[in-house]
Amino acid sequence: MLIEIAHFLTILSTGLFFLCFIFSFLLSSNDTNVINLVSKTYSHSFLLFVLSFLIYVYLAVNDDFRVLYIAQHSNINLPIFYKISSIWSAHEGSMFLWIVFLTIWGAVYNFFTSNNQPLKAKTIGVISLTSVGFLLFLLLTSNPFEIILPIPPENGADINPVLQDPLLAIHPPMLYMGYVGFVIAFGQSIAFLVEGKSEIKWEKQVRFWSLIAWSFLTLGIALGSWWAYYELGWGGYWFWDPVENVALMPWLAATAFIHSLSVSSKSSILRIWTLLLSILVFSLSLFGAFIVRSGIIDSVHSFANDPERGLYLLAFIGFLVITSLLLFSYRFSILVSNKRITSLSKESFISINNILFGTLIFSTMLGVMYPLIYEFIYNQKISVGAPFYNAIFVPITLLACIFMYFSIDSKWQQKLKIDLFKNPSIISSVMAIMVVIFVKYKFLISDFWTLASIFIGMMIITRYIFVIFDYLVLKKFTNIYSITAHIGLGLLIIAIGLNNDLSKERALNIQINDSDFYNNYEFTFDNMKLVSGPNYDSVIADFIVKDKAGNEFMLSPEKRKYFVRGQITTETAIHVTPFKDIYMTIGDQLDDGSWIVNIQFNYFIRWIWFSAILMIISGIFLAYSLSRKRS
Amino acid sequence: MTFLLRALILGLTLLFFTFFYLYINEDKYYPGADFQTSDMPKFELYDLYSEKVINQDNLDGTFLINVWASWCITCRVEHGFLVNLSNQNIPIIGLNYKDEKENAIEWIERFGDPYKFIIHDLKGELALDLGVTGAPETFLVSNGTLIAHYRGEVNDMIWKDVFMPIIKKEGLFKND
Numbered sequence: 172m173l174i175e176i177a178h179f180l181t182i183l184s185t186g187l188f189f190l191c192f193i194f195s196f197l198l199s200s201n202d203t204n205v206i207n208l209v210s211k212t213y214s215h216s217f218l219l220f221v222l223s224f225l226i227y228v229y230l231a232v233n234d235d236f237r238v239l240y241i242a243q244h245s246n247i248n249l250p251i252f253y254k255i256s257s258i259w260s261a262h263e264g265s266m267f268l269w270i271v272f273l274t275i276w277g278a279v280y281n282f283f284t285s286n287n288q289p290l291k292a293k294t295i296g297v298i299s300l301t302s303v304g305f306l307l308f309l310l311l312t313s314n315p316f317e318i319i320l321p322i323p324p325e326n327g328a329d330i331n332p333v334l335q336d337p338l339l340a341i342h343p344p345m346l347y348m349g350y351v352g353f354v355i356a357f358g359q360s361i362a363f364l365v366e367g368k369s370e371i372k373w374e375k376q377v378r379f380w381s382l383i384a385w386s387f388l389t390l391g392i393a394l395g396s397w398w399a400y401y402e403l404g405w406g407g408y409w410f411w412d413p414v415e416n417v418a419l420m421p422w423l424a425a426t427a428f429i430h431s432l433s434v435s436s437k438s439s440i441l442r443i444w445t446l447l448l449s450i451l452v453f454s455l456s457l458f459g460a461f462i463v464r465s466g467i468i469d470s471v472h473s474f475a476n477d478p479e480r481g482l483y484l485l486a487f488i489g490f491l492v493i494t495s496l497l498l499f500s501y502r503f504s505i506l507v508s509n510k511r512i513t514s515l516s517k518e519s520f521i522s523i524n525n526i527l528f529g530t531l532i533f534s535t536m537l538g539v540m541y542p543l544i545y546e547f548i549y550n551q552k553i554s555v556g557a558p559f560y561n562a563i564f565v566p567i568t569l570l571a572c573i574f575m576y577f578s579i580d581s582k583w584q585q586k587l588k589i590d591l592f593k594n595p596s597i598i599s600s601v602m603a604i605m606v607v608i609f610v611k612y613k614f615l616i617s618d619f620w621t622l623a624s625i626f627i628g629m630m631i632i633t634r635y636i637f638v639i640f641d642y643l644v645l646k647k648f649t650n651i652y653s654i655t656a657h658i659g660l661g662l663l664i665i666a667i668g669l670n671n672d673l674s675k676e677r678a679l680n681i682q683i684n685d686s687d688f689y690n691n692y693e694f695t696f697d698n699m700k701l702v703s704g705p706n707y708d709s710v711i712a713d714f715i716v717k718d719k720a721g722n723e724f725m726l727s728p729e730k731r732k733y734f735v736r737g738q739i740t741t742e743t744a745i746h747v748t749p750f751k752d753i754y755m756t757i758g759d760q761l762d763d764g765s766w767i768v769n770i771q772f773n774y775f776i777r778w779i780w781f782s783a784i785l786m787i788i789s790g791i792f793l794a795y796s797l798s799r800k801r802s
Numbered sequence: 803m804t805f806l807l808r809a810l811i812l813g814l815t816l817l818f819f820t821f822f823y824l825y826i827n828e829d830k831y832y833p834g835a836d837f838q839t840s841d842m843p844k845f846e847l848y849d850l851y852s853e854k855v856i857n858q859d860n861l862d863g864t865f866l867i868n869v870w871a872s873w874c875i876t877c878r879v880e881h882g883f884l885v886n887l888s889n890q891n892i893p894i895i896g897l898n899y900k901d902e903k904e905n906a907i908e909w910i911e912r913f914g915d916p917y918k919f920i921i922h923d924l925k926g927e928l929a930l931d932l933g934v935t936g937a938p939e940t941f942l943v944s945n946g947t948l949i950a951h952y953r954g955e956v957n958d959m960i961w962k963d964v965f966m967p968i969i970k971k972e973g974l975f976k977n978d
Contacts, residue, residue, distance in 0.1 A: 243875040
C-alpha cells in the first residue's frame with residue numbers, strides 16, 4: 172500500500188512542478204501575488220515529493236521486497252546503513268535521489284530568496300521544468316516503484332560487495348549534489364535572458380550558490396578518486412576513465428564559471444562568458460548523466476540499461492541546451508558590454524584562463540567522443556588513454572597557473588605594474604628555484620614537466636605566503652579563502668608532478684616465509700590465513716615490512732570471495748606515511764605454491780586529496796562570507 | 803563577427819546532439835548485445851535433475867542458452883518471457899550459474915520450467931568459457947557456433963530488436 176502512495180505522490184508532485192513552471196512563465200512576474208503563488212506551489216510540490224522519497228527509504232529499511240527495485244538491490248541481512256544506501260546503488264534509485272537533490276536546491280533557493288528578487292519566479296520556473304523533465308524520465312523509463320507479482324522473494328538480493336563500502340555510500344550523493352547544484356545558476360541565467368533587462372544584477376547572488384555546488388562537486392570527485400584508490404585496488408588517484416572525464420568537464424567549466432562570476436559581479440564585462448559558462452556547466456552535468464545512464468560507455472560506473480533511456484535523456488537535454496542557446500543568441504545584445512578589458516588587468520588574466528579552461532574542456536570532450544565517432548564510422552573499438560590527456564593537460568594547466576600567478580599582483584581594471592625590487596615575486600622565485608634544485612638532487616628527478624610543476628607550484632605557494640603575511644600583519648584587505656584555495660592548487664600540481672615521477676610498482680612472486688627487497692624495504696611473507704567473514708570467505712596474507720632503519724610494520728592484503736554471487740574482491744593494505752603510501756594487493760596463487768603480490772610506492776598521493784580538501788573548505792567558507800556580507 | 807560566433811556555438815551544439823541521436827539509433831547500440839561469433843566451448847557438467855553427464859555433443863541444432871540463478875532477481879523478472887518463448891517452440895537450455903542444487907530446483911518448481919534441460923554449473927566453469935559476467939545472460943547458438951550474446955534481461959523489446967534480426971538473417975528456427 173505504502174509503495175502505491177509513494178508512487179502517487181511522485182506523480183502528483185510532477186504535475187504540481189509543471190503547474191509551477193506554467194505559472195512562472197505565463198503570468199506576469201512583477202505581480203507579487205504571482206511570485207507568492209509560484210513560491211508556494213513549488214514548496215508544496217517539493218514537500219510531497221520528499222515525502223514520497225522518505226516513504227521509499229522507510230520501505231527499504233523495512234525490507235519491503237514487494238518493491239522490485241528494493242528486492243533487486245537490498246538484502247534482509249544488510250545493516251540499516253547499507254539498506255538505505257542500496258537505494259542509490261543502481262539506476263532507478265539513484266535517479267530518484269538525483270531528482271530529490273535537484274528539488275532540494277530549488278527549495279533552499281526558494282526559502283532563502285526574498286520575493287522581491289526580480290528573477291525569483293522565473294528561476295523557480297526553470298528549476299521546476301528541469302525537475303519535471305527528470306521526473307517524467309523516472310516515471311516513464313526507470314520506475315523505482317514497480318512491484319513484483321505474484322510472490323516477492325523472502326531475502327532480497329545481495330548488493331554488489333564492491334558497493335558495500337561507507338565511502339561509496341556517500342560518494343554518489345555528494346557528486347549529485349554538485350551536479351544538480353548548478354541548476355540555480357542555470358535557472359537564474361535563463362530567467363535573466365527571458366526578462367532581457369540588462370540592469371538586473373544576478374551574478375552576485377549566483378556566486379554564493381555556485382560556490383557551494385562547486386564545493387560539493389569537488390568533494391564528490393575527490394571521494395570517488397579516493398574510493399578507486401583503496402577499495403577498487405586501482406592504485407592511483409585518476410585514470411581518465413570516461414566517467415571520471417564526464418565529471419571533470421563540469422568541474423572545469425564550474426571553476427571557470429565561479430572565476431568569471433567574480434569579474435562580472437563587479438562590473439558588467441565578461442557577462443557573455445559568464446552566461447555561456449553557466450549554461451555550459453549545467454549542460455555538461457546533464458551530459459554526464461546521459462553518458463552514464465544511457466550505457467554508451469562501458470565503465471565501472473555504467474548501469475544496466477535500455478536504449479529508450481538514452482533517447483529520452485538525449486531529447487530532454489537537447490531541448491534544454493538548444494533552447495537556452497537560442498535564447499542566449501537572441502539576447503546577445505544585452506550581454507555585450509561597451510567597456511573594454513584593460514590589458515594586464517585581473518579581468519584580462521581571468522579571460523585568458525577562461526580560454527585555457529575552454530581548451531581543456533574541449534580536449535576532454537574530444538577524448539570522450541573520439542572513440543564513439545570512430546566506432547560509429549569504422550565499427551571498431553578504440554580507447555583514448557592517459558598519454559593523450561597528459562600531453563594536453565600538463566602544459567595547459569601549467570600555463571593557466573602562470574597566468575593565475577600574475578593575477579595575484581594585478582588589480583581590477585588596471586594595468587599590472589610590478590616594481591621588481593619591491594615585489595615579493597623575486598624572493599618567491601628564488602625560493603621556488605631552491606626547492607626545485609633540492610628536489611632534483613634529493614629525488615634524482617630529471618623530467619622537465621615534473622620540475623616545471625614543482626617550480627610553478629612553489630611560486631604560487633610562496634607568493635601567497637607573502638599575501639597572507641600582509642593580511643595578518645599589515646591588515647591589508649584580501650580575500651583569504653581565495654588564497655587558501657589557490658595554495659591548494661599549488662600543492663595539487665606539486666603533488667601530482669612528484670607522484671607521477673616518483674611512484675613505482677612491482678609484482679613479486681613470493682613463497683611463504685621468504686622475503687624480498689624492493690625500494691629499500693624488506694618484505695617478508697609471514698603467514699597466510701583463511702578467514703570466514705559474515706558473507707564471504709577470504710584469504711589474508713600477512714607481510715612484515717622492514718625499512719632501512721629497522722622499523723617494522725605489518726601489511727595484510729586480502730582477497731575475498733562473496734557467497735552469493737561468487738564475486739571476488741581485493742582488499743588493499745596501505746601503510747601511510749606523510750610522503751608516501753606503501754600499497755599492497757594480492758593476486759593469484761601459482762602452481763608451485765607461491766603468491767603474486769603487487770607492491771606500489773605512491774608518493775605524495777595524500778597531498779593530492781589534502782589539496783582538494785583545502786579547496787573544498789575554502790569554497791564553503793567563501794560562500795559563507797559572501798552570504799554574511801549580503802545580509 | 804558576433805553573428806558568426808553565435809552561429810558557431812549553435813551549429814556545434816546541434817551537430818553534437820545529432821551525432822548522439824544517430825549513434826543511439828544505430829542497431830549496434832544495445833550495450834548488452836554482442837554479435838561476435840565463436841565456437842561453443844567444450845565442457846562436461848551434470849544435468850540439474852538427473853545428474854547425467856552433459857557435454858558439448860549433447861547440444862545440436864539451434865537453441866538459446868539462458869544463464870540464470872535462483873539468487874538473481876532479474877532472472878525472475880525475465881522468467882515469464884522465457885516461458886512464453888518456449889511455448890512458441892523456441893528451444894532454451896538453462897545454464898544454472900553458481901547456485902545450490904536444491905534452491906535451483908525449488909525455484910523452477912515455483913516459477914515454471916521453460917527449459918529443455920538445465921546444466922548445473924556450480925563453479926561457473928562453462929560460464930567462464932562463455933564469457934558470462936553475471937546473470938541473466940542469453941546466447942543464441944546454431945550448429946556449435948555462438949552467434950549472439952546478450953547481457954541482461956531478455957524481454958519482448960530485446961527479443962525483437964536484438965535477436966529477431968539475426969534470426970531472420972540466418973533463417974533460423976524455420977523447421978519448428
